[in-house]
Amino acid sequence: MAEQKETKEKKTKSVKVKxxxxxxxxxxxxxxxxxxxxxxxxxxxxxxxxRIEEYxxxxxxxxxxxxxxxxxxxxxKHKITIKVDGSGKMGQLSAIIHGMSRCLVQLxxxxxxxxxxxxxxxxx
Numbered sequence: 001m002a003e004q005k006e007t008k009e010k011k012t013k014s015v016k017v018k019x020x021x022x023x024x025x026x027x028x029x030x031x032x033x034x035x036x037x038x039x040x041x042x043x044x045x046x047x048x049x050x051r052i053e054e055y056x057x058x059x060x061x062x063x064x065x066x067x068x069x070x071x072x073x074x075x076x077k078h079k080i081t082i083k084v085d086g087s088g089k090m091g092q093l094s095a096i097i098h099g100m101s102r103c104l105v106q107l108x109x110x111x112x113x114x115x116x117x118x119x120x121x122x123x124x
Contacts, residue, residue: 020038020040021036021037021038021039022036022037022039022103022106022107023035023036023037023103024037024099024100024102024103024106025099025102026094026095026096026097026098026099026100026101026102027095027098027124028087028091028092028094028095028098028124029086029087029091029094029095030086030087030091031084031085031086031087031088031091031092031094031095032084032085032086032095033082033083033084033092033095033096033098033099034082034083034084034099035080035081035082035096035099035100035102035103036080036081036082036103037078037079037080037100037103037104037106037107038078038079038080038081039078039107041078041079042076042077042078042079043078043079043080044079044080045065045079045080045081045082046080046081046082047082047083047084047096048082048083048084052065052082056089056093061093064093064097065093065096065097065100067097067119067121068097068100068101068104068116068119068121069100069104071115071116071119071121072104072111072112072115072116074104074107078107080100080103082096082099082100084096097121098121098122098123098124101116101121101122102122104116105122
């Protein structure tokens with residue numbers, strides 16, 4: 001009996017982990033992008049452990065994935081990490097844009113939501 005009470009007490013204790021990032025999921029076709037935006041850190045955008053320039057090479061791709069950040073005027077102000085899978089490269093790119101836009105809305109909803117909504121970045 002005493003052993004059961006000890007195990008119950010251990011189970012009820014939970015460890016609180018400080019979450020220092022904003023999280024959102026973006027989807028397009030079969031692609032799913034899990035986006036983390038770290039508001040306290042400045043840095044690059046990583047996709048599946050690579051810099052985004054390596055994962056999506058080319059100037060045309062750059063103009064596509066940087067557009068939500070340019071619209072909100074936050075280029076280079078936050079570190080963003082993304083894990084994406086499924087579909088092809090363009091589907092993944094669209095899912096990333098959707099996920100980044102949803103993170104930016106969490107950052108400042110009244111300022112960023114109308115802008116991103118008008119540009120069509122929050123539409124699945």
